[in-house]
Amino acid sequence: MRRRTIVGAAAGLALARPSLSQGTWPDRPIRWIVPFPPGGSTDLWARLVSEPMAAELGQPIVIDNRGGAGGLIGTEAAAKAAPDGHTMLFTITTHVQSPVVLRRFPYDPVADFAPIGKLGVTPLVLCASPSTQGNSVQDFVAWARGKDLSYGSYAPGSSGHAYGQMFSDEARLNMTHVAYRGEGPMLQDMVAGTVACAFHSMAASGGAIRAGRIRPLGLSGTRPLPSLPQVPLLRASGFSTRFEFSGFIGLLAPARTPQPILDRAVAAFRRVVESEAVQRRLVEIDTIPAYLGPDAFREDIARSLREWTALATELNLSVQG
Numbered sequence: 001m002r003r004r005t006i007v008g009a010a011a012g013l014a015l016a017r018p019s020l021s022q023g024t025w026p027d028r029p030i031r032w033i034v035p036f037p038p039g040g041s042t043d044l045w046a047r048l049v050s051e052p053m054a055a056e057l058g059q060p061i062v063i064d065n066r067g068g069a070g071g072l073i074g075t076e077a078a079a080k081a082a083p084d085g086h087t088m089l090f091t092i093t094t095h096v097q098s099p100v101v102l103r104r105f106p107y108d109p110v111a112d113f114a115p116i117g118k119l120g121v122t123p124l125v126l127c128a129s130p131s132t133q134g135n136s137v138q139d140f141v142a143w144a145r146g147k148d149l150s151y152g153s154y155a156p157g158s159s160g161h162a163y164g165q166m167f168s169d170e171a172r173l174n175m176t177h178v179a180y181r182g183e184g185p186m187l188q189d190m191v192a193g194t195v196a197c198a199f200h201s202m203a204a205s206g207g208a209i210r211a212g213r214i215r216p217l218g219l220s221g222t223r224p225l226p227s228l229p230q231v232p233l234l235r236a237s238g239f240s241t242r243f244e245f246s247g248f249i250g251l252l253a254p255a256r257t258p259q260p261i262l263d264r265a266v267a268a269f270r271r272v273v274e275s276e277a278v279q280r281r282l283v284e285i286d287t288i289p290a291y292l293g294p295d296a297f298r299e300d301i302a303r304s305l306r307e308w309t310a311l312a313t314e315l316n317l318s319v320q321g
Helices: 009-015 041-057 067-079 094-102 137-144 160-169 183-192 202-212 260-273 276-284 296-313
Strands: 028-035 060-065 087-092 112-122 123-126 150-154 174-178 197-201 213-218 249-254 289-291
Touching: 009 260, 028 041, 028 067, 028 213, 041 060, 041 087, 041 183, 041 202, 041 249, 041 260, 041 276, 067 087, 067 094, 067 249, 087 094, 094 160, 094 296, 112 260, 112 296, 123 202, 137 213, 150 160, 150 183, 160 174, 160 197, 160 296, 183 197, 183 202, 197 213, 249 260, 260 276, 260 289, 289 296
Parallel strands: 028 060, 028 087, 150 174, 150 197
Antiparallel strands: 087 249, 112 249, 112 289, 123 197, 123 213
16 A cells, blocks of 8 residues: 655655565654754755655655754754654765764764765865955955955864864965855855855855855865866865865664664665755755665774864864864
């Protein structure tokens, strides 16, 4: 019987698969904690994956947005949830970044979670607000130098926070950090001209960029974006290799979740993220598909934690959470 809460032909096909041989999980709706408010890129990626995965598993997936403290609030809730497969965490690199920078470790980013899979990565775009001048990073820097300005980040201790500080330091600007509780609120203030610049994901800011409401100046990472061919990598614009730091987007379960549940979740997640429809949609929102299974994803999380700890130490990047 097709469930009323799941729509589309894919749902019917998924529900037609035999499930009794795979145990009783899931026997009720599944909750995915997203540790940021609605409207940001993490929320968008989670919703993109959750609908077809709900069809695969035969139960609705409810997105539970729990923003605050750079993602620590929602992540801690996920770490402490019952390890029964009905609560999972859809998160990004702040999973390892915020504890380091806020100097609070309410969870162990590696040991307290069982990775389900990595969705991909995304570069961040340095964007300027309409209250500023300059259509290139060089012109923006020339205009901004000597002024008292501010830059935003979607969370204290995030890549956006570090990149903003590095940009201000390397360009010799006088910029104050303004932390937000997610990318959605930051984007609203950017469009309003409240902050001068910020590093955004294209998944959340692409519409505002295409509409000309904010201006893209440079890219983090190592690969240019096909949708922004005129926007150079910051490394190619004379900035340091520190802007090449690469993180992750992915799904985790609480540690001690039974292996049969993990196995089924891993298989469903892989089918979804490697499907043609999801791959196409990721590219459309400038997200680089980069699936990793549980073991490789765990290693990637540990690598990100090591690299971020070194970078945060170098920058003396710490904030009060």
